[in-house]
Amino acid sequence: xxxxxxxxxxxxxxxxxxxxxxxxxxxxxxxxxxxxxxxxxxxxxxxxxxxxxxxxxxxxxxxxxxxxxxxxxxxxxxxxxxxxxxxxxxxxxxxxxxxxxxxxxxxxxxxxxxxxxxxxxxxxxxxxxxxxxxxxxxxxxxxxxxxxxxxxxxxxxxxxxxxxxxxxxxxxxxxxxxxxxxxxxxxxxxxxxxxxxxxxxxxxxxxxxxxxxxxxxxxxxxxxxxxxxxxxxxxxxxxxxxxxxxxxxxxxxxxxxxxxxxxxxxxxxxxxxxxxxxxxxxxxxxxxxxxxxxxxxxxxxxxxxxxxxxxxxxxxxxxxxxxxxxxxxxxxxxxxxxxxxxxxxxxxxxxxxxxxxxxxxxxxxxxxxxxxxxxxxxxxxxxxxxxxxxxxxxxxxxxx
Numbered sequence: 001x002x003x004x005x006x007x008x009x010x011x012x013x014x015x016x017x018x019x020x021x022x023x024x025x026x027x028x029x030x031x032x033x034x035x036x037x038x039x040x041x042x043x044x045x046x047x048x049x050x051x052x053x054x055x056x057x058x059x060x061x062x063x064x065x066x067x068x069x070x071x072x073x074x075x076x077x078x079x080x081x082x083x084x085x086x087x088x089x090x091x092x093x094x095x096x097x098x099x100x101x102x103x104x105x106x107x108x109x110x111x112x113x114x115x116x117x118x119x120x121x122x123x124x125x126x127x128x129x130x131x132x133x134x135x136x137x138x139x140x141x142x143x144x145x146x147x148x149x150x151x152x153x154x155x156x157x158x159x160x161x162x163x164x165x166x167x168x169x170x171x172x173x174x175x176x177x178x179x180x181x182x183x184x185x186x187x188x189x190x191x192x193x194x195x196x197x198x199x200x201x202x203x204x205x206x207x208x209x210x211x212x213x214x215x216x217x218x219x220x221x222x223x224x225x226x227x228x229x230x231x232x233x234x235x236x237x238x239x240x241x242x243x244x245x246x247x248x249x250x251x252x253x254x255x256x257x258x259x260x261x262x263x264x265x266x267x268x269x270x271x272x273x274x275x276x277x278x279x280x281x282x283x284x285x286x287x288x289x290x291x292x293x294x295x296x297x298x299x300x301x302x303x304x305x306x307x308x309x310x311x312x313x314x315x316x317x318x319x320x321x322x323x324x325x326x327x328x329x330x331x332x333x334x335x336x337x338x339x340x341x342x343x344x345x346x347x348x349x350x351x352x353x354x355x356x357x358x359x360x361x362x363x364x365x366x367x368x369x370x371x372x373x374x375x376x377x378x379x380x381x382x383x384x385x386x387x388x389x390x391x392x393x394x395x396x397x398x399x400x
Contacts, residue, residue, distance in 0.1 A: 004101065
């Protein structure tokens with residue numbers, strides 16, 4: 001029996017493991033090793049600091065889901081990978097594999113700006129723990145309001161989360177009747193509003209300008225951050241922004257164990273892959289989601305990353321599973337999907353409003369792209385959250 005080992009159990013790992021098991025059933029043994037024993041619906045972290053969600057609302061234990069589909073789950077963290085012997089050391093013991101799927105997600109790169117980090121001078125919302133800390137800060141802020149700065153640093157790629165938190169912050173300030181006492185500023189590495197790390201879409205800049213003007217938000221574009229001090233953000237142009245509350249989206253890095261595996265990853269811990277999601281160094285190792293390296297097809301004055309969100313991660317995981325199944329059958333991998341060719345499907349929430357973002361390709365050149373604003377986008381995001389958590393909890397990864 002062929003042994004497939006999957007590292008990670010969120011969007012990429014869960015999808016790849018269950019897709020493989022559904023594809024080959026009794027002809028394959030699938031084991032998932034994950035540092036977290038809960039699935040996290042990351043898109044909902046924008047709401048958690050404001051008390052709109054709790055951890056229980058947006059997580060579920062992955063072991064029952066995987067084991068109900070005859071996939072083994074091990075709660076442990078990979079500590080070393082040896083591609084030559086096909087062996088992975090973990091905190092739960094060693095595992096061997098015939099095929100390995102790397103779906104280990106991201107870690108925050110707080111080193112890009114002094115003053116960031118769990119014990120730093122600004123909050124972030126990129127993990128559950130970070131978002132809960134941001135919630136504690138919000139509750140203190142309401143009692144003693146002042147200027148608010150929301151930022152995405154140089155090298156960041158998750159601009160969607162920055163925009164969503166920005167507009168949700170504005171909505172919550174209005175609800176709390178604090179709008180006049182809490183001027184709101186958005187600082188971003190993007191060269192223009194609505195770049196999103198994907199080069200922008202037709203009409204996007206004008207639409208985002210309208211949103212910011214309506215919400216009385218000031219924007220600093222193509223701006224790097226030099227340092228975050230207590231109550232003050234220092235920008236690379238020498239200016240400073242005082243704040244009573246700040247939330248900053250940093251760049252992401254791959255996990256250290258991936259970075260430290262000789263020949264497997266680049267210096268950021270991302271695995272260079274073919275469009276089959278096979279490692280370029282080892283044809284029995286696949287990488288999906290944040291763990292897969294993506295080449296940015298442009299340069300900006302201030303560096304920007306590319307968003308590696310849930311939808312493209314699912315597409316990659318399905319492609320990897322299909323190609324592993326083909327190899328096990330003695331065939332060549334035949335499912336090809338360049339990251340840039342994956343459709344862009346996203347809903348940006350704005351409190352009680354939002355924007356639907358649709359394009360035929362994630363990265364340009366594109367044939368079609370559109371941004372549709374309105375309260376229906378907010379309703380759609382709420383509905384999708386419930387649908388996706390139901391789908392993932394039950395292991396229905398073949399559903400759209």
